[in-house]
Amino acid sequence: MSRSPATRQGASCRTPHTNEPFWKRAEETGAILFLHPFGCTLDERLDRWCLSNTVGQPAENAVALSQLIFSGVLDNHPGLRVVAAHGGGYLPAHIGRSDHAWRARTDARGCAHPPSSYLKRLSFDSLVHDPHVLRELIRVAGPDRVLLGSDFPFDMTPTTRSARCAPSRTYPIPTSTPCAAATSQRCCASPEESDMTNRLLTHLRHVDLAVPDYDKQLDFYAGVWGLTKVAEDSGISFLAAEGSPEQYIVRLRKAGEKRLDLISYGAASPADVDTLAEQLLAGGVQLISQPGKLDTPGGGYGFRFFDIDGRTIEVSADVEARKHRRVEKKEAIPVRLSHVVLNSTDINATRAWYEQHLDFRLSDTMSIPHMGELMHFMRISNQHHSMAIARGPHTSLQHLSFEMRGIDEYMRGSGRVMRSGATKIWGPGRHMAGDNTFTYFLDPHGNTVEYTTELEELDEDTWHPHIYDLTKPENADQWGTANPMNEMIAKEMHNDVDRGVFVAPPV
Numbered sequence: 001m002s003r004s005p006a007t008r009q010g011a012s013c014r015t016p017h018t019n020e021p022f023w024k025r026a027e028e029t030g031a032i033l034f035l036h037p038f039g040c041t042l043d044e045r046l047d048r049w050c051l052s053n054t055v056g057q058p059a060e061n062a063v064a065l066s067q068l069i070f071s072g073v074l075d076n077h078p079g080l081r082v083v084a085a086h087g088g089g090y091l092p093a094h095i096g097r098s099d100h101a102w103r104a105r106t107d108a109r110g111c112a113h114p115p116s117s118y119l120k121r122l123s124f125d126s127l128v129h130d131p132h133v134l135r136e137l138i139r140v141a142g143p144d145r146v147l148l149g150s151d152f153p154f155d156m157t158p159t160t161r162s163a164r165c166a167p168s169r170t171y172p173i174p175t176s177t178p179c180a181a182a183t184s185q186r187c188c189a190s191p192e193e194s195d196m197t198n199r200l201l202t203h204l205r206h207v208d209l210a211v212p213d214y215d216k217q218l219d220f221y222a223g224v225w226g227l228t229k230v231a232e233d234s235g236i237s238f239l240a241a242e243g244s245p246e247q248y249i250v251r252l253r254k255a256g257e258k259r260l261d262l263i264s265y266g267a268a269s270p271a272d273v274d275t276l277a278e279q280l281l282a283g284g285v286q287l288i289s290q291p292g293k294l295d296t297p298g299g300g301y302g303f304r305f306f307d308i309d310g311r312t313i314e315v316s317a318d319v320e321a322r323k324h325r326r327v328e329k330k331e332a333i334p335v336r337l338s339h340v341v342l343n344s345t346d347i348n349a350t351r352a353w354y355e356q357h358l359d360f361r362l363s364d365t366m367s368i369p370h371m372g373e374l375m376h377f378m379r380i381s382n383q384h385h386s387m388a389i390a391r392g393p394h395t396s397l398q399h400l401s402f403e404m405r406g407i408d409e410y411m412r413g414s415g416r417v418m419r420s421g422a423t424k425i426w427g428p429g430r431h432m433a434g435d436n437t438f439t440y441f442l443d444p445h446g447n448t449v450e451y452t453t454e455l456e457e458l459d460e461d462t463w464h465p466h467i468y469d470l471t472k473p474e475n476a477d478q479w480g481t482a483n484p485m486n487e488m489i490a491k492e493m494h495n496d497v498d499r500g501v502f503v504a505p506p507v
Contacts, residue, residue: 085127126147205264213444227333244337338436411428
């Protein structure tokens with residue numbers, strides 16, 4: 001229990017930086033910290049009319065939470081599980097003032113991200129005594145971050161359940177039972193265990209590449225790699241997978257420099273697209289475009305923005321489904337786009353950004369003891385990963401992965417690409433993280449592309465991330481059939497420096 005401002009039990013939030021051992025141990029053990037004022041530090045003006053309770057306690061909550069946020073405690077300990085009493089006091093309703101100060105004043109830049117972004121990592125009880133205030137708390141923190149509070153047996157206990165936890169049509173409180181313990185277990189979950197009701201992304205749509213030798217690249221993807229060209233216009237081609245309802249999974253654009261143009265994800269509805277745009281804007285993310293009609297094949301409604309490393313990300317909904325077909329037995333062509341892996345100079349910062357802003361969750365990590373963490377596998381569904389973040393010397397595309405129908409089709413496809421003369425850099429084999437097969441090749445411009453199949457589907461409610469030690473060869477390749485991973489393979493996968501960082505593609 002953490003009480004503020006006094007330190008009768010637990011740790012004080014008045015000087016959070018002095019309690020580093022406490023925060024570290026709490027994070028390591030997964031302990032739930034309940035933040036509740038113990039008395040009031042404000043002066044005698046609050047001595048009458050119960051103002052020390054009605055005014056002082058919400059103020060103390062706001063101060064304590066602000067100390068945790070602005071001091072960087074939540075940056076240094078992202079796994080802390082904190083529950084704030086009294087709905088977090090005045091802070092959630094006035095968080096916009098904190099965000100403004102963070103952007104406008106250098107002395108308010110104690111934390112890495114806008115203060116409002118941290119509310120979605122905390123939990124709050126519902127004891128605010130007003131349904132409108134409760135609705136605002138749910139809006140800024142998320143419905144999965146608000147749990148039932150009662151204040152029983154004290155005199156501030158609401159007399160009816162509806163006063164404690166009034167439902168909202170717009171933001172219903174997600175309680176399947178009035179039992180506070182059950183709700184607390186859900187709302188205090190770690191990021192990896194958290195309920196996914198707020199997740200707005202649904203799947204990976206397509207990856208767009210810019211290349212100088214456009215014709216050579218198009219011949220490779222539409223020929224030996226097995227994609228289908230569905231549209232082409234003025235040096236831009238759209239390539240689909242026969243088994244996928246996506247209009248296209250790869251876009252090629254003729255350009256003077258090689259670069260990653262963008263990565264596109266799907267959303268369930270235009271309303272979710274709008275909600276995500278609003279959340280990103282409030283979180284200080286740089287939008288490239290506002291939500292609107294898309295002019296690419298299939299149309300739709302979407303927008304673009306930069307991620308933390310400067311890549312262009314697109315999110316869209318209402319894209320018309322392409323007429324696709326079942327890929328037949330022994331037909332060795334891609335069924336769909338499986339995942340994308342990105343190189344980053346700071347994989348933990350990139351991971352935190354995607355968790356915070358796009359609700360990705362960590363599935364597994366690969367590491368080497370003397371080097372530290374090398375790759376994080378991230379998901380937006382029960383598919384083990386739609387994206388992974390690899391440690392590299394610069395921002396770049398590490399590889400694109402394409403799902404094949406099955407093991408036989410994966411092997412036949414790998415053999416066809418090998419016979420074509422394309423450079424194979426690693427495989428065939430089977431990874432431990434994700435339990436998927438792999439064969440990696442270089443496309444004509446040196447981008448790494450992968451054939452894979454049988455990527456693991458996991459139970460998100462029970463899954464716990466693993467850390468796989470790559471000094472054990474079976475963690476890189478369970479089968480032992482692939483050529484050993486070495487520095488030359490890693491160098492190829494580092495790819496060239498991405499010239500598209502913080503530069504939006506022209507189309």
